[in-house]
Amino acid sequence: xxxxxxxxxxxSEEQVQQCQMFGDICRAVWNTALDQRRxxxxxxxxxxxxxFCGYHLQARELAEAKTDESWLKAAPSHVxxxxxxxxxxxxxxxxxxxxxxxAKNRWNPSLRFPAGTLITVEKVNRTWGRAKxxxxxxxxxxxxxAIGGAIRSATVSCKSGHWFVxxxxxxxxxxxxxxxxxDTAVGVDRGVAVAATTSDGAFHDREFTTEGEKAxxxxxxxxxxxxxxxxxxxxxxxxxxxRISSRAVNRRADFCAxxxxxxxxxxxxxxxxxxxxxxxxxxAKGTIDAxxxxxxxxxGLNRAILDKGWHRLxxxxxTAARRTGTRVELVDxxxxxxxxxxxxxxxxxxxxxxxxxxxxxxxxxxxADVNAAKNILSAAGHAVPACGDLAGGRSTKQEPAGTREEVxxxxxxxxxxxxxx
Numbered sequence: 001x002x003x004x005x006x007x008x009x010x011x012s013e014e015q016v017q018q019c020q021m022f023g024d025i026c027r028a029v030w031n032t033a034l035d036q037r038r039x040x041x042x043x044x045x046x047x048x049x050x051x052f053c054g055y056h057l058q059a060r061e062l063a064e065a066k067t068d069e070s071w072l073k074a075a076p077s078h079v080x081x082x083x084x085x086x087x088x089x090x091x092x093x094x095x096x097x098x099x100x101x102x103a104k105n106r107w108n109p110s111l112r113f114p115a116g117t118l119i120t121v122e123k124v125n126r127t128w129g130r131a132k133x134x135x136x137x138x139x140x141x142x143x144x145x146a147i148g149g150a151i152r153s154a155t156v157s158c159k160s161g162h163w164f165v166x167x168x169x170x171x172x173x174x175x176x177x178x179x180x181x182x183d184t185a186v187g188v189d190r191g192v193a194v195a196a197t198t199s200d201g202a203f204h205d206r207e208f209t210t211e212g213e214k215a216x217x218x219x220x221x222x223x224x225x226x227x228x229x230x231x232x233x234x235x236x237x238x239x240x241x242x243r244i245s246s247r248a249v250n251r252r253a254d255f256c257a258x259x260x261x262x263x264x265x266x267x268x269x270x271x272x273x274x275x276x277x278x279x280x281x282x283x284a285k286g287t288i289d290a291x292x293x294x295x296x297x298x299x300g301l302n303r304a305i306l307d308k309g310w311h312r313l314x315x316x317x318x319t320a321a322r323r324t325g326t327r328v329e330l331v332d333x334x335x336x337x338x339x340x341x342x343x344x345x346x347x348x349x350x351x352x353x354x355x356x357x358x359x360x361x362x363x364x365x366x367x368a369d370v371n372a373a374k375n376i377l378s379a380a381g382h383a384v385p386a387c388g389d390l391a392g393g394r395s396t397k398q399e400p401a402g403t404r405e406e407v408x409x410x411x412x413x414x415x416x417x418x419x420x421x
Contacts, residue, residue, distance in 0.1 A: 001170070001171055001172070001173045001174060001175065001322060001323075002152065002168060002169070002170055002171075003149070003168075003169055003171050003173075004166055004167070004168060004169070005145065005147060005148070005166065005167045005169055006164055006165070006166045006167075007129070007141040007142055007143065007144060007164065007165050007166075007167075008141060008142050008144075008162060008163070008164055009139055009140065009141045009156070009162075009163040009164060009165050010128075010140045010141065010142065011139060011140075011163050015136065015137075015139060016163070018136060019109060019111065019136070019156060019158070019163065020109060021074060021075075022074070022075045022076070022079060022109070022111050022135075022136075023109025023110070023111065023158070024104070024109075025071065025072065025074065025075040025080070026075065026079060026080065026083045026109070026110075026111065027102045027104065027107060027109075029062065029072075029080050029083050029084065030083050030086075030087055030101075030102050031101055031102055033058050033083075033084055033087050034087060034091075034096075034099060034101065036053050036058065037053050037087075037091055037096045038096055038097060039053075040052070040053035041096050041097070054088065055084055055085060055087075055088040058084050058088075059081055059084055062080060062081075062084065074135075075135070076111075076113065076134045076135045076136075078113060078114050078115055078134065079111050079112060079113060081114075082112040082114055087099070108157060108158050108159055109156075109157065109158050110155060110156070110157040110158075111155065111156045111157070112153060112154070112155045113133055113134060113153060113154045113155070113156075114153045115134075115153070116150065116151045116152040116153055116154075116168075118134050119131060119132065119133060119151050119153075119154050119167075120132040121147060121151060121167070123143060124140075124143075126143075127142065127143065128140055128141070128142060128143055129141055129142075129143035131154065131165060131167075133154060133156070136156070139156075139165065141165055147167065147169060148169060148171050149169035149170050149171035149172060150169065150170045151167050151168070151169055152167075152168040152169065152170055153167070153168045154166065154167050154168070155168075159246065160239075160242045160243055160245070160246035161239060161242070161243070162246075173323065175322050175323070175325060176323075176324065176325035177325065178268070178325050179267070179268035179269075179324055179325040179326050179327075180268075180324070180325075181266070181267065181268050182268040183268065184266065184267045184268050184269070185267055185268060185269035185270075185271065185377060185380070185382040186198050186199055186200060186263060186266075186267045186269070186270055186271070186373075186377065187199035187271045187272075187373040187374060187375070187376035187377030187378075187380065187382075187384075188263070188270060188271065188272050188373060188376065189273070189336070189337075189369050189370075189372040189373040189376060190272070190273065190275065190308065190310045190313065191308070191369055192301070192304035192305060192308060193354055193355075193369075194369055195255070195259075195308040195309065195313070196259060196313060197367075197369035197370055197372070197373050198263070198370075198373055199370065199373040199374045199376070199377045199384055200385065201367075201370055203369075204255075204259045204262075206251070206255045208248040208251045208252050208255070208307065209244070209247070209248045209251075213244050213247070213248075216244065217241065217244050217245075220237055220240055220241045220244070221241065223237050224237045224238060224241060248307075252307075252309045252312060253309075253312065253316075255309070256309050256312045256313045256315075256316040257316050257320070259313065259316070260313065260316035260317045260319070260320040261320050263317065263320075263326075264317060264320040264321050264323075264324045264326040265320075265324055267326060268325070268326055268327065269326065269327045269329060269380065269382060270317055270321070270326055270327070270328050270329070271329045271330075271331055271376050271377050271379070271380035271382065272314060272317070272328065272329070272330055272331070272376065273330070273331060273332075273333035273336060273376055274330035274331060274332065274333060275310060275311075275314075275333060277305065277306075277310050277311040278311075280302075280305060281302040281305050281306055282302075283295075283298075283299075283302075284298035284299070314328075329380045331376055331379040331380050332379065335375075336372045336375040336376055336379070337351060337368065337371075337372045337375075338350055338351050339371075339375050340357075340359035340361065340362060340364055340371070341364070341366070341371050341374040341375050341378065341384070342359065342362055342364035343359060343361055343362040343364065345359055345360070345361035345362065347359075347360045347361070351368055352368075353368070354368065355367055355368055355369070356368060357371045
């Protein structure tokens with residue numbers, strides 16, 4: 001099974017400059033090759049003859065260009081070839097004129113070394129390891145976990161001022177034919193108040209930024225809006241903003257991986273709503289001729305959805321399911337939040353508030369998110385365990401205060417997750 005390993009690099013000043021130079025060369029190759037492809041498409045649309053501009057032609061021209069442009073020789077050949085392959089894939093999948101140029105101020109360098117046989121990794125001590133990469137030499141990284149397999153490729157990237165190396169590893173593991181508990185199933189409802197609520201009554205949630213970080217982020221945003229573009233002060237402020245955002249992204253990824261591993265380890269089937277997050281979080285501004293309505297409310301909803309990491313959780317579940325044999329099933333999300341699980345009556349008035357569900361037909365009451373998770377599990381063709389069997393395990397986090405409302409005649413749900421930092 002192919003899996004990824006990501007480590008933080010500790011590069012010297014010389015190595016940082018070298019990586020940035022490699023990134024600039026890759027960016028120049030990308031932009032030049034994209035311009036060639038656009039010119040070819042333009043000639044083709046105009047009915048003019050011309051040789052097809054694809055990867056093989058551009059790779060051949062790149063090799064010839066190295067004789068005239070000596071600066072191209074500074075970067076590893078495999079890295080430049082991978083840049084052309086990435087461009088070829090993007091043009092085929094998205095269309096040539098939909099692929100964006102790589103500008104220096106909005107593109108983070110990413111260098112992929114595809115030849116695993118040319119990469120050497122050594123463990124220095126308990127904390128550090130080092131890897132030898134073509135034309136970059138030995139680079140030191142913090143060995144937070146074992147490699148655990150044969151290296152197929154490596155990628156060096158920069159994000160928020162920090163450099164990382166990612167290894168694609170063949171770990172020799174196989175996806176189990178069936179789960180250790182094949183008869184277990186759980187439904188998961190994703191929300192903006194609680195990130196994930198399961199049909200067994202467990203709440204998985206975490207705050208990804210502290211109150212102090214939120215206040216500092218707002219101050220930096222106001223400061224950034226008043227600064228002139230292209231100045232050193234603006235770059236410093238933008239770097240501070242990116243550091244806060246990067247910490248939130250890392251916490252969100254950690255939460256999603258933790259939750260996904262827990263759910264897939266305990267259940268043979270995980271049912272989710274088939275949510276198209278990209279379309280759900282599209283802007284509501286509209287156009288000049290047809291302006292949107294309630295733009296501020298929609299913008300706030302978009303931020304809440306993206307903050308909870310709905311799509312990342314789904315990806316984490318699919319990744320974790322490969323190791324446990326869990327099946328991830330998607331169901332139609334229509335009416336799951338306003339349908340009574342007990343009598344299947346559909347009525348929007350049954351949703352009394354964000355947290356309270358009281359059926360107007362049979363009087364059944366439950367936490368609204370738990371009721372929705374049960375409907376999701378039922379829609380996937382699985383029965384909800386009787387007597388409200390809970391997920392098991394020790395409670396490690398309370399439900400957010402904003403969602404705690406009294407639901408009559410119902411026991412308090414078990415709450416699990418990661419404690420706040």
